Amino acid sequence: MGEPLKAAIKDFILKEFLPGEDPANLTDDLPLVTTGILDSIATLKLVLHLEEKYGITLEAHEADKEHLDTLDRITFLVSSKMK
Amino acid sequence: MSRILPSIAAPPQDPGYKASIKLTEFLLVMVQLGLVVLLFRQFQIESAAFIRLSVLAFAGFAIHAWLPLRYRLPFFAALSLAGIGLVMGLQNGVWLAGIAGILIGICHLPVVFNVRVALLVLVGGVLIAQRGALLPAPWSQAIWPILGSMFMFRLLVYLYDLRHEQTSGTWSQKLAYFFMLPNACFPLFPVVDYKTFRTNYYDDDAYRTYQVGVDWMVRGVIHLLLYRVFYYHLSLAPHEVEQPSQLMQYLVANFMLYLRVSGLFHLVVGMLHLFGFRLPETHNRYLLASSFTDFWRRINIYWKDFMQKLFYYPAVFKLRKLGTTNALVIATLYVFIMTWFLHAYQWFWLRGTMLLVWQDVLFWAILGVLVVFNSLYEIKHGRKRTLGKEERTWRDVVKLVLKTYATFWFITVLWSFWTSETLSDWFSLWAALGGPYDAKFLLFPLLVLVVIAIGSIPRASIRNVRATQQSQVDWMRQRAVTIIALVALIGIGVEGVSTKFGPEVATFVHSLRSGQLSRLDTAKLERGYYENLLSVDRFNSQLWEVYSKKPANWLDVDNANLKRFVPGFQRTELIPSYVFNSRYGPISINRFGMRDRDYPDTPAANTYRAVVLGASSVMGWGVGDGQTFEQILEDRLNREHAGAPFERYEFMNMAVPGYEPPQQLLPFDRALALQPSAVYYVATGREIRRAVRYLANATRDGLEIPFGPLREMVAASGVKREMDETTAMRTLSSSGPSFLLYIYQDIVEKARNRGIVPVWIFLPQVRQGQWTEETPQIVEIAQTAGFVVINMEDLYAGKDIASLRLAEWDDHPNVYGHQLTAERLFKELMARRAEVFDAVRR
Structure with missing residues (x-):
């Protein structure tokens, strides 16, 4: 489940926040929060998307670098919530 | 409470491997740190305590880097x-x-x-x-x-x-x-986040982390030196803003004082990198913000993150049921209200007093509303992001430059509002737009445009990635920038180098090599003895830090209740026959209202009686009875020179704390009844500005000036009672030298007509600095007026300021300061005895 989930999240991020970007540049461990790709507004959009699409609930303290900074971490967060 | 997730903290690499450093890399960092210490010393970065702490930190680094993790x-x-x-x-x-x-x-x-x-x-x-x-x-x-x-x-x-x-x-x-x-x-x-502090610890190659720390410390020094350029050379007081070009200078310089905060934060976070804490950047080229949300994201990033974590997200998540847009708007406004409150809270802990001023409330309210509108726009239209070097057409670049330029000026105007001492100060600034427009008006707008245009050249926009994720080209370029900056700054700081470019360049570089208060802040510090200055440039000034150390129960001279109010132009006088026990010893005021011993109404035969005019430094705030320089001088003259040529010497201290030059005319008139042989007018700097300020306030308070010619000069300047202080000062400022000349001439004329020798003494302040800018002019005015001039401006040269003054926040001379003054004055009088003693008509 990990890889398809990651690919779907990656697609969303590329489409929503990085239109026109080469998908190869968005690596699994590229920091998204600390580099400013995911600012507060983008983070909210992402959270709403994840909650809606995967039926999970995220908490305010999870909207941070530890949980959302990279594709790997986002995928881990979502998959652990879906269990 | 929410469900707790398994820890996701550390990246998968072995931290033991990442934390090690090769000997050559270590030596490279140590050499750079040695140069950084040299730079700190050469430019006196911050304080002697900071330089000592840096040496401790760098020595600690040398051990720390080799310890097991x-x-x-x-x-x-x-x-x-x-x-x-x-x-x-x-x-x-x-x-x-x-x-x-x-x-x-x-x-x-x-x-x-x-x-x-x-x-x-x-x-x-x-x-x-x-x-x-x-x-x-x-x-x-x-x-x-x-x-x-x-x-x-x-x-x-x-x-x-x-x-x-x-x-x-x-x-x-x-x-x-x-x-x-x-x-x-x-x-x-900076408000460092605890989780980031833990999770970013040695999460990258150790050498690269250390090296980024060096880079950021050097960048911090550059910010601080630029700050000094603005602080010492370009800052203006509101009443000095008379022309559109000065308004531009005021706005830009006022905003650029923030460079001190960004510089200090770079030093702090850079130093933490040396110990493995790979913290993110605290500021991201905030002059290049192209919108209000962009500004909020770029300036003081740690504060933004702190507010986001503790207030914004919890509020948004709680309010989601109201709809995302509503939640976002309410949460954003909540963040700005809390930012205002927390700044007041911060002020309380640092200063011990509450900060409640309208400029603060309005500044955060306006910025909050602007950020809300910007956020709504971004939700609707998105924001362009990129993972690499952004490709922009010329049209894109021009559009970005214009947006950035507009944002910059809007922010500088808002900033000037925030940092103004009073609302009337700020409103009075804009009268300058009615002044003459010349080529100078374009200087700052063009300079800002050039900086923004250069900054807008597309470059790799990805920030805060691990150094190991950077391209080798970027990494090497950063190394080159740091080394070149280090060597260049150290080179410039060497006196032998800067003097090669001429005396003006050498003087300019010299001015950047010390962390003293600017002329404006020194003036504010002095005003602070008599007024409760709430603002003291709330978040961007060195003066603010001086005040933060001042004990809440510290007694300023004005709170000692040595004075009483009197009607009319003089306003106040010392309370006759009154004794106050200060922390420095008793302050006894005699029956004449002088901080001095008692004297007969008229001098005995063959007595040299001098009346001494001045303010608190002359009155002797900060020393006990018998320790003022005039009394030490009097005692010495009586001890060593009785009979040569006078039997007795009397120096009557008529100085009153807070007295400005125009006020001195009244006690002098009174002093004539005491039949003095000489009058000693002691000036301590900025006589012109002080005279102007006093006359401006007297006009606003409706006090009649009891000296006809002075009254007419003030009226002729066009100053009106209804003007605020800044406008009144601006109106009077061009006549300042004439006012002072009148005051000095009045004293000299009345003295000479009675055979009294008028002596003018320049007594410097203990703090070196740009307050001396008026000194040559006031010396010339004193000479023109006909005083015997004794200029002691080098009195404290080469002396440690801490040994001369009461405290860092109170520059009144202490016992040693008065002793030095008495000794020097004694020598000066001996050298000028023909003019000051023999010239007395007996």
Whole structure:
């Protein structure tokens, strides 16, 4: 489940926040929060998307670098919530 | 409470491998750190205490870098505690550590979380009462700003993480977090996030982390030197803004004072990198913000993150049921309200007083509303982001430059509003737009445009990635920039180099090599003895830091109640036959209302009687009876020179604290009845500005000027009673030299007509600085007026200022200062005896 989930999240991020970007540049461990790709507004959009699409609930303290900074971490967060 | 996730913290690499450094790399970093210390010393970066702390930090780094990883954090915590002891002294350090221990200990009591919070609020309440001087505190006042900066925000972050995390970290992590080494020197400290502090620890190649630390410290020095250029050379007081070009200069220079904060934060975070804390950048080229949200994201990023974590996200998540847009709007406004409140809260811990001024409230309200509108726009239209070098057409670049340019000017105007002392000050600025427009008007707008255009050239936009994720080209370019900047700055700082470019360049470079107060702040410090200056440039000034060390119960000269109000132009006088026991010794005022011993109404035969006019430094605030320079001088003359040529010498101290030049005319008129042989007018600098300020305020207060010609000169200038102080000063300022000349001439004329010798003495302030800019002009005015001029402007040259003054926040000369003055004045009088003694008609 990990890889398809990651690919779907990656697609969303590329489409929503990085239109026109080469998908190869968005690596699994590229920091998204600390580099400013995911600012507060983008983070909210992402959270709403994840909650809606995967039926999970995220908490305010999870909207941070530890949980959302990279594709790997986002995928881990979502998959652990879906269990 | 939410479901707790398994820890996702550390990246998968082996931290032991990442934390090691090769000998060659270590030596390379050490050489650069040696140069950084040299740079700190050469430009006197911040304070002597900071330079000592830096040496401790860099020496600590040399050991830390070679320790096994598990020992490094405890070592850093111990080094941080040692740093506190080094900067604050052992006793203060122990008190601070003790209070800190109680606060951290409460966070970990084995009781439910809410009880721990309640206990912290209780202890916080006691500390607030102590900080506000409502309860006594057994420790030194010097502890408060540092204690406040360590706990006022970090404790909130810590509690938040404690509530939401599985583990709170080791004790070494906790101590390292609260006592962070550079904090001992900086009351204004970035709000470091506890989770980031832990998770970013050695999460990248050690050498590269250290090297980024060096880069950022060098960048910090560059910010601080640029700040000094604006602070010393380009800052203007509102009343000095008369033309559109000066308004542009005022706006830009005022905003650029923020460079001090960004410079200090770079130094702080750079130093933390040396110990493996790969913290993100604190500022991101904030001059290049192209919108208000962009500005909020770029300036003081740690504050933005702190507000986001503790207030924004919790509010948005709670309010989601109202709809995303509504939640976002309410949460954003909430963040700005809290930002205002927390700035006032910060001010309280650092200064001990509450800060409630309209400029603060309005500034955050306006910025909040602007950010809300910008956010709504971004939700609708998105924001362009890129993972690499952005490709822009010329049209894109021009559009970006224009947006950035507009944002810059809007922010500078808003900033000028925020930092203005009063609302009327700010409104009066805009009258300058009615002045003449010349080529100079374009200077700052063009300069800003050039900086923004250069900054807008597309470059790799990805920031805060690990150094190992950067391209080798970028990495090497950064190395080159750091080395070149280090060598260039050290080279410029060498006197032999800067003098090769001519005296003007050498003088300019010299001015950047010290961290003194600017002429405007020195004037404010003096005004602070007599007025409760709330603003003191709230968040961007060196003066603010001086005030932060001032004890809440410190007695200024104006609060000693030595004076009483009198009707008319003179306003105040010393209370006759009154004794006040100050911390410096008794201050006795005789029956004439002079801070002096008693004298007969008329002098005995063959007595040299001099009346001495001046302000608080002459009156002797800061020394006990018998220790004022005029009394030391009088005693010495009587001891060593009785009979040569006078039998007796009397120096009657008529100085009154806070007296300005126009006020001196009245006591002098009174003094004539005492039949003096001489009048000694003691000037201590900025006579013209002081005269102008006094006349402006007298006009506003409707006081009639009792000297006809002076009254007419003031009326002719066009000043009106209804003008605010800034406008009135601006209106009067061009006539300032004429006012002073009149005052001096009036004294000289009345004196000469009665055979009294008029002597004018220039007594410098203990603090060196740009306040001396008026000195040549006032010396010339005194000479023109006909005074015997004794210029002692080099009196304190080469002396340690701390040995001369009462305290860092009170520049009145102490006992040693008065002794030096008396000794020098004695020599001057002996050298000029023909003019000052023999010329007296007997």
